[in-house]
Amino acid sequence: MTGRVSMADVARSAGVSQKTVSRVVNGEPHVSQALRERVLHEIARLGYHPDETARALVTRRSRRIGIVAGRTSWFGPAATLQGLAHAARAAGYFVSIVHTDDEDDAEAARAVRHLVGQGLDAIAVSAPHVPVDPAAHVPAGLPLLLLRYPDAPRAPAPPGAVVVGNDDVGGARAATAHLLALGHRTVHHIAGPRGWAVTRHRAAGWAAALRAAGVAVPAARHGDWSAASGWAAARALLGAVRLTALFVANDSMAIGAIHAIERSGRRVPDDISVVGFDDIPEAAYLSVPLTTVRQDFGEIARRGMRLLIPAIGAADGTRPATPGVRVPAALVLRDSTAPPGRPRTASEARR
Incomplete structure (x- = not known):
């Protein structure tokens, strides 16, 4: 033809x-x-x-979904954005992506207005939930997907929004419980930056596991997600407390913490056990492979899209009432954790 x-x-x-x-x-x-x-x-x-x-x-549909993304220099936000774009395309939608500054509410509002002006079918917000929340600027009636931990009491979503996120609290609780089960008397924590919801959720899971075991919750140190900040926080802890177990809010900071521990003359996991969060691709290939908490970013995005598309197809354009969905996180056991004071084998001693 x-x-x-x-x-x-x-x-x-x-x-x-x-x-x-x-x-x-x-x-x-x-x-x-x-x-x-x-x-x-x-x-x-x-x-x-x-x-x-x-x-x-x-x-009256464009088959386009707008995505508001925050900083993608960190592994978690970048993987979330990639998973969401892939899930949208697999469902037959094109995507328009705008990036916003995590601290600039006016910029977030402009980004949302820019997307809405394109006549999109829906908007997804994958920006980390910090004090600036782009979702607050999405007009009522436009289907909305929020990729974040469902936390209605502390961070209520707009009515009818679809909320899907990693179970940060459960993952952090599992990481801390693992260290306690190994015999560590307490677990110290290097948290993410203040003001981030994910920082609060992972710290909450850590604290909940300690309280469930009848252990007092020590003060957490804060980093900024970078390896350098993990190194600085670990150095401060090493000089202030008797440290045998450390849960770190992301893998990059955990790598920095391990460097500080080893430079102090101690070894991981012989002297100090370390658990990270995210399971970045490098985590399995460190000199001491890192025990960490794995997030399934692809599954988070797919579940979000499966809930968002019926909202796009709703005849009256209203957002459906959808409970928040928490995608389970998995603890990945590698070599960076061990019982306290574990004796070295002969082969380890020769390293």
């Missing part, structure tokens, strides 16, 4: 009406699976490409 293939060409070849082809193209119900597959086969065989502009006028 020469020239541009039309919907009428597909209908004629498949032996169906143009209305049926339209329903298949737009993902509408009331088409049998056999008929849908026949139409899709002819679409692929003929090379039919819908006129997106015309389809948007008819369906």
Whole structure:
């Protein structure tokens, strides 16, 4: 067939009406699976490409989702953004991404206005929940996905927003409980920067595990997610407390902490056990592979999209009432944790 293939060409070849082809193209119900597959086969065989502009006028949908992203220099936010963009494309949506400054509310408002002005079907906010919350600027009635830990009492989401996030509290609790189960009398903590919700959630899980074991909660040290800040916080702890077990709020800071521990003449895990959070790709390949908490960023994004798309298809445009979803985090056991005072083997002593 020469020239541009039309919907009428597909209908004629498949032996169906143009209305049926339209329903298949737009993902509408009331088409049998056999008929849908026949139409899709002819679409692929003929090379039919819908006129997106015309389809948007008819369906009033652009099949585009806007994503507001914060800083992506850290592994967690970057992996979250990548997973969300992939999940949107897999669902048949294009994405428009804008980045915002985590501390500038006016910039967040401008970013949301820019996306809304493009006539998008929905907006997803993957920016970390810090004092600046881009979701607050999303107009009511526009489907909204928030990729963050559901924490309604402390950070209520806009009515009807879909909220999906990693179980930061549960992951931190599991990391701390693991260290206590090894026999450590307490676990110290290097937390993320103040003001970040993820900092609060991971610290809450750490503290909850200590309290459940009847252990007093020591003061946490704070870093800024960088290895350098983990190094500085660990040095301060080493000079102030008897340290045998350390839970660190992300892997980059944990790497810095391990460097500080080893430079002090102590060894991981013989003298001090260390657990990180995120499971960055390098964690398994350190000189002492890092025990850490793994987040499934792809699953978080996929669950979010599965809940967001029905909101886009709602006839009245209202957001559905959706409970927050916490995707479980997994503790990954490697070589950086051991019982306190573990004697070295002969091979380890020769290292």
